[in-house]
Structure formats: structure tokens, C-alpha cells
Amino acid sequence: MFQNLQDWFIGQDAIFQAFLATLFTWGVTALGASLVFVMGDMKRKYFDGMLGFTGGVMLAASFWSLLAPSIEMSKELGLIPWLPPAIGFGLGALFLFTLDKLVPHLHINFNEDEKEGIKTDWHKSTLLVMAITLHNIPEGLAVGVAFGAIGAGFDGASISAAVVLTIGIGIQNFPEGTAVSLPLRRQGVSKLKSFWFGQLSGAVEPIAGVLGAIAVIYAQPILPYALSFAAGAMVYVVVEEVIPESQRDKYTDTSTLGLIGGFILMMILDVGLG
Numbered sequence: 001m002f003q004n005l006q007d008w009f010i011g012q013d014a015i016f017q018a019f020l021a022t023l024f025t026w027g028v029t030a031l032g033a034s035l036v037f038v039m040g041d042m043k044r045k046y047f048d049g050m051l052g053f054t055g056g057v058m059l060a061a062s063f064w065s066l067l068a069p070s071i072e073m074s075k076e077l078g079l080i081p082w083l084p085p086a087i088g089f090g091l092g093a094l095f096l097f098t099l100d101k102l103v104p105h106l107h108i109n110f111n112e113d114e115k116e117g118i119k120t121d122w123h124k125s126t127l128l129v130m131a132i133t134l135h136n137i138p139e140g141l142a143v144g145v146a147f148g149a150i151g152a153g154f155d156g157a158s159i160s161a162a163v164v165l166t167i168g169i170g171i172q173n174f175p176e177g178t179a180v181s182l183p184l185r186r187q188g189v190s191k192l193k194s195f196w197f198g199q200l201s202g203a204v205e206p207i208a209g210v211l212g213a214i215a216v217i218y219a220q221p222i223l224p225y226a227l228s229f230a231a232g233a234m235v236y237v238v239v240e241e242v243i244p245e246s247q248r249d250k251y252t253d254t255s256t257l258g259l260i261g262g263f264i265l266m267m268i269l270d271v272g273l274g
Contacts, residue, residue, distance in 0.1 A: 180201050
């Protein structure tokens with residue numbers, strides 16, 4: 001049965017593959033959010049470790065799954081190998097920087113008076129969801145671009161590499177869903193609403209994934225830029241949001257080790273299986 005499912009998936013259009021893959025990553029976010037039904041709270045030590053793990057996966061994926069292929073594809077296209085990755089990486093970071101300044105949001109471990117973006121009277125729960133949603137835009141885009149590269153017919157693109165990236169993003173989405181639902185529950189929001197908001201933060205991934213796949217299939221020369229764009233956006237999120245969130249309490253060593261563990265796991269998945 002698994003082999004039949006695998007054969008069916010491989011035979012699908014790349015855009016549809018990107019859609020299915022990002023539905024999976026969204027589903028894992030929902031699975032993480034569902035812990036609110038069985039857990040009343042989580043010790044800050046484990047919470048910070050999970051955040052660090054998320055950052056490690058994102059950092060490793062940024063290089064092994066996005067920047068390195070961008071460099072190789074630039075060579076294949078006869079371009080200066082470092083130029084498209086550098087331009088795309090910078091634009092990806094600038095894109096998230098702009099969203100960070102415009103979209104009202106509140107990082108998980110921050111106080112309400114530390115909310116960012118344009119001024120608004122949105123409820124704290126909405127601001128928390130918006131923060132994680134910003135995390136998920138580059139993640140969905142990365143998966144979409146990876147499958148789009150296959151549809152565009154680039155020699156360096158492979159279904160195994162795209163699937164490994166999807167698995168890696170899915171793994172780190174689990175703690176992201178938990179990171180929304182449990183704090184909301186702690187603030188007195190009902191379990192059902194906490195779960196709803198937690199899973200909702202991942203809903204943007206299928207949208208970003210499909211758009212990323214369409215972009216590189218129908219505008220193939222942008223692929224090296226698109227890969228590095230997603231990498232730049234992800235690294236911006238890690239440095240500006242994930243790491244500071246995980247380092248605000250006394251469990252800095254735990255969050256740092258979590259980041260190292262996440263990086264190693266993603267590296268093994270990408271190099272060993274991709």
C-alpha cells in the first residue's frame with residue numbers, strides 16, 4: 001500500500017505535489033497544537049528547547065536544502081555561482097524584515113507591550129498567531145520551490161530531496177503548533193480555541209507552497225533566486241525571532257542544545273536521504 005501511495009505521489013504534477021506536501025506540514029502543525037487537549041501546560045525548560053530545535057532545523061534546511069542547490073543551479077545556468085544566491089538571500093531577508101515591520105504580531109515569550117508591527121488593538125491571541133504565521137511563510141515557500149524545481153526539470157532537483165525538506169519542515173512545525181496553543185490555554189483561552197488558533201498558524205503554508213512552485217515552473221530562470229530567497233527569509237526568522245524567544249529565560253543552554261540537535265537532525269536527513 002505504501003509503495004502504491006509513493007508511486008501515485010511521484011506521478012502527480014509538481015504544483016499538486018507542493019500542495020500535498022504543504023498540507024502535510026500544516027497537518028503536523030495541527031498535530032502539535034492538539035497537545036493542548038492532553039496537556040495543561042509545559043515547563044519553560046522544554047518549551048525553550050523546542051523553540052531552539054525549530055531554529056536548528058530551519059538553519060540547516062536553509063543551507064543544505066536551499067542555498068547549496070541555488071549555488072549548483074547557478075553554475076548550471078552559466079551564471080556567477082555566488083551572485084543569484086546572494087541576491088535572493090538578501091531579498092528574502094528584506095521581505096521578512098518588511099513583513100515584520102508591517103504585520104502586527106507578538107512573539108511567544110514576549111510581554112504584550114513588546115508587540116511589533118503597526119499599532120493595533122488586536123487581541124494578544126491574534127498577535128501570537130500572526131507571529132507564527134510569519135514563521136510559516138518562508139517554510140511553505142521553501143517546500144513549494146523545491147517541488148517546483150522538479151517540475152522545471154533541473155538536473156539537481158530530486159523528489160527525494162523535496163520530500164526530505166518537507167519532512168524536516170513538518171518535524172519543526174510540531175513544536176510551532178504547540179508553541180501557540182499551550183500559551184493561549186495558559187492565558188485562559190478554551191482548549192478548542194487554543195487548538196484552532198494553533199493550527200491556523202500553519203494554514204499559510206499551502207498557499208506559499210503553491211505560489212512558490214508556480215513561480216519557478218513558469219519562470220525557470222528565477223529558480224536559484226527563489227531557493228536562496230526562501231533561505232534568507234528562514235534565516236531572518238531564526239535570528240530575529242526564534243533565537244531571541246528561546247533565550248529570554250534561564251534555560252539558554254537547553255535552547256542552544258535544542259538548536260544544535262535540530263541542525264544535526266536536518267543535516268542528516270538532507271545529506272543521508274536527500
